[in-house]
Amino acid sequence: MPALEELEEAFFHSLRDKNFQLQLTHLQKTYIGRPTPLYFAERLTEHLGGAKIYLKREDLAHTGAHKINNAVAQVLLAKMMGKKRVIAETGAGQHGVATATGAALFGLDCEIYMGTEDMERQVLNVFRMKLLGAKVTEVPTGSRTLKDAINEALRDWTSSVRTTHYVMGTVFGPHPFPVMVRHFQSVIGRETKRQILAAEGRLPDYLIACVGGGSNAMGLFYAFLADAVEMIGVEAGGKGIETGEHAARFAGGSIGVFQGCKSYLLQDNNGNVLGTHSVSAGLDYASIGPEHSFLKDSGRVRYAYATDDEALAAFELLSKTDGIIPALESAHALAEVGKRAPALSQNTLMVVNLSGRGDKDVQHVARIKGIKL
Amino acid sequence: MTGDPSLKKTKEIVLLFEECGADIVELGVPFSDPLADGPTIQRAAERALQNGTTLRTVLSFVSDLRQVTQIPLVLMTYFNPVFRYGTEDFISNARNAGIDGVIIPDLPPDEAGDFVRTSRSHGLDTIFLLAPTSTEKRIKRVTKASHGFIYYVAIAGITGANLLLDGSMEILIAHIRQYTENPIAVGFGVSTPDDAAHVAKLSDGVIIGSAIVKRLHENPDKLKDYLFSLRQAIT
Numbered sequence: 001m002p003a004l005e006e007l008e009e010a011f012f013h014s015l016r017d018k019n020f021q022l023q024l025t026h027l028q029k030t031y032i033g034r035p036t037p038l039y040f041a042e043r044l045t046e047h048l049g050g051a052k053i054y055l056k057r058e059d060l061a062h063t064g065a066h067k068i069n070n071a072v073a074q075v076l077l078a079k080m081m082g083k084k085r086v087i088a089e090t091g092a093g094q095h096g097v098a099t100a101t102g103a104a105l106f107g108l109d110c111e112i113y114m115g116t117e118d119m120e121r122q123v124l125n126v127f128r129m130k131l132l133g134a135k136v137t138e139v140p141t142g143s144r145t146l147k148d149a150i151n152e153a154l155r156d157w158t159s160s161v162r163t164t165h166y167v168m169g170t171v172f173g174p175h176p177f178p179v180m181v182r183h184f185q186s187v188i189g190r191e192t193k194r195q196i197l198a199a200e201g202r203l204p205d206y207l208i209a210c211v212g213g214g215s216n217a218m219g220l221f222y223a224f225l226a227d228a229v230e231m232i233g234v235e236a237g238g239k240g241i242e243t244g245e246h247a248a249r250f251a252g253g254s255i256g257v258f259q260g261c262k263s264y265l266l267q268d269n270n271g272n273v274l275g276t277h278s279v280s281a282g283l284d285y286a287s288i289g290p291e292h293s294f295l296k297d298s299g300r301v302r303y304a305y306a307t308d309d310e311a312l313a314a315f316e317l318l319s320k321t322d323g324i325i326p327a328l329e330s331a332h333a334l335a336e337v338g339k340r341a342p343a344l345s346q347n348t349l350m351v352v353n354l355s356g357r358g359d360k361d362v363q364h365v366a367r368i369k370g371i372k373l
Numbered sequence: 374m375t376g377d378p379s380l381k382k383t384k385e386i387v388l389l390f391e392e393c394g395a396d397i398v399e400l401g402v403p404f405s406d407p408l409a410d411g412p413t414i415q416r417a418a419e420r421a422l423q424n425g426t427t428l429r430t431v432l433s434f435v436s437d438l439r440q441v442t443q444i445p446l447v448l449m450t451y452f453n454p455v456f457r458y459g460t461e462d463f464i465s466n467a468r469n470a471g472i473d474g475v476i477i478p479d480l481p482p483d484e485a486g487d488f489v490r491t492s493r494s495h496g497l498d499t500i501f502l503l504a505p506t507s508t509e510k511r512i513k514r515v516t517k518a519s520h521g522f523i524y525y526v527a528i529a530g531i532t533g534a535n536l537l538l539d540g541s542m543e544i545l546i547a548h549i550r551q552y553t554e555n556p557i558a559v560g561f562g563v564s565t566p567d568d569a570a571h572v573a574k575l576s577d578g579v580i581i582g583s584a585i586v587k588r589l590h591e592n593p594d595k596l597k598d599y600l601f602s603l604r605q606a607i608t
Contacts, residue, residue: 001481001483001507001511002506002507002508002511003506005508141412141415141416141419142405142406142415142419147406148406151406151407151408154408155408155409155411158409159528161506162506256453256456256457257452257453257456257479258406258453259406259408260479265453267453267457269457270427270428270429270454270457270458271404271428271453271454271455271456271457271458272404272405272422272427272453272454273405273406273453
């Protein structure tokens with residue numbers, strides 16, 4: 001608790017700290033590569049034959065996903081708090097790579113916790129983190145995936161809090177993490193708003209984003225919450241809700257208290273957390289950011305899901321129509337676009353958060369298709 | 374850990390604790406994601422879950438246990454199983470089953486107002502944790518919300534780590550005493566009879582978890598001797 005209080009104070013201070021803001025803005029521009037483009041996907045639009053589809057190109061941010069927005073900001077904050085070391089959890093490895101990158105940039109020690117199973121699935125990202133100077137620590141307990149990596153990072157933090165900052169990768173966990181990560185990701189929505197107004201002279205009708213923990217979706221949605229814009233978050237439907245092998249917390253979960261917050265959770269009748277499945281490691285998580293639960297229950301945002309097969313089809317579709325290989329996570333959002341866009345008029349504007357690029361998934365997809373590389 | 378390796382064995386062990394002079398027995402409820410625990414207790418929880426142990430079976434186990442012993446029993450559980458069970462039902466059923474107090478490491482007193490009030494009205498003690506990193510504000514809040522005893526975490530970290538004997542504990546415990554008349558018991562990191570003797574001089578109680586769970590799993594024949602040696606060290 002004292003660690004969280006210290007962090008809360010530092011975060012709220014940073015919002016008023018000109019020096020912090022200047023440094024962050026400078027890094028966003030010169031290091032992360034912001035603003036990322038808002039791209040009109042003409043061929044995908046033509047192919048689907050309905051709504052006009054724009055892609056917010058977070059895949060073009062440094063390290064290939066939106067994760068860097070939050071990681072660099074938190075590592076900068078850690079540096080200003082006088083911490084010597086940062087730790088983080090990672091599932092697919094994108095947040096681990098982003099944090100290791102931030103740590104290298106600021107010269108801090110870095111340790112990344114990763115489940116044994118994810119380390120096997122994401123060999124390439126493990127090596128990237130090591131190249132960036134991070135120590136990658138295997139988590140062989142529990143389900144040996146993301147949630148266990150978070151448990152282990154939190155355990156580390158309770159014993160290292162004086163010297164160490166925990167860079168939580170999503171809008172989850174105890175306060176102030178959901179608020180802080182949302183704030184650092186909300187640059188996505190602010191840019192999108194400016195860019196769509198410049199391109200179309202009006203706000204979009206739909207915003208669509210995939211939701212694992214929910215940071216890219218929250219980053220896109222937040223600037224539009226007060227506007228008349230429909231928003232859809234897309235969860236991982238895995239092999240189908242009825243099979244039980246999925247990560248659709250809203251479709252198959254109930255409210256629980258887990259890893260420091262109260263939110264929808266995939267759990268059994270005794271309150272133990274259930275195993276999850278998704279073709280995309282970044283969505284393969286048993287709970288969801290508490291603010292998403294609020295937005296769902298208040299009716300402001302609708303939540304759908306896409307199955308593994310639907311996401312894989314969308315992954316290939318965008319590669320062919322527009323020459324963009326999306327991350328499998330983002331492909332879930334694209335699958336939802338594929339279901340909705342054809343029925344909408346050509347005047348309808350739809351913005352999809354292309355949260356990451358698919359390079360990391362190419363080998364995985366080949367394996368699924370039975371292709372030897 | 375209740376249900377590791379089996380409920381039958383847990384019952385025998387509780388009775389053994391009583392025979393060896395334990396004053397209070399802490400029963401763990403297995404949870405899928407035990408955040409505050411080190412590897413020893415994590416593995417024990419995994420084994421207990423595999424055996425089908427749940428919060429419900431632990432409560433009925435305690436009812437049975439009450440036929441043969443009246444030793445004070447404290448339940449250590451994470452919050453989600455309690456939340457899922459229904460907080461008020463849990464408090465009243467736990468008390469009826471014969472539980473005397475509860476420790477919920479992931480329920481901070483800041484969020485525990487209703488839980489503490491309802492527990493008090495049922496006569497169930499709520500035991501909260503303080504650590505070397507606790508601030509003045511936190512010490513006040515924790516001592517106010519705690520009943521039965523205060524659980525002082527001897528290390529900043531998780532169960533089963535090594536005890537820090539740098540003299541800071543004396544100062545902090547003396548400081549906490551200004552705010553409470555409840556006994557202060559020290560846990561996390563106490564494993565040898567020497568540790569126990571040292572901690573017993575400074576506090577009102579010594580809590581040993583991982584070291585017992587480890588012996589129970591790896592070397593059950595030596596458990597009794599170990600328990601007696603602990604008891605001798607603190608008398």
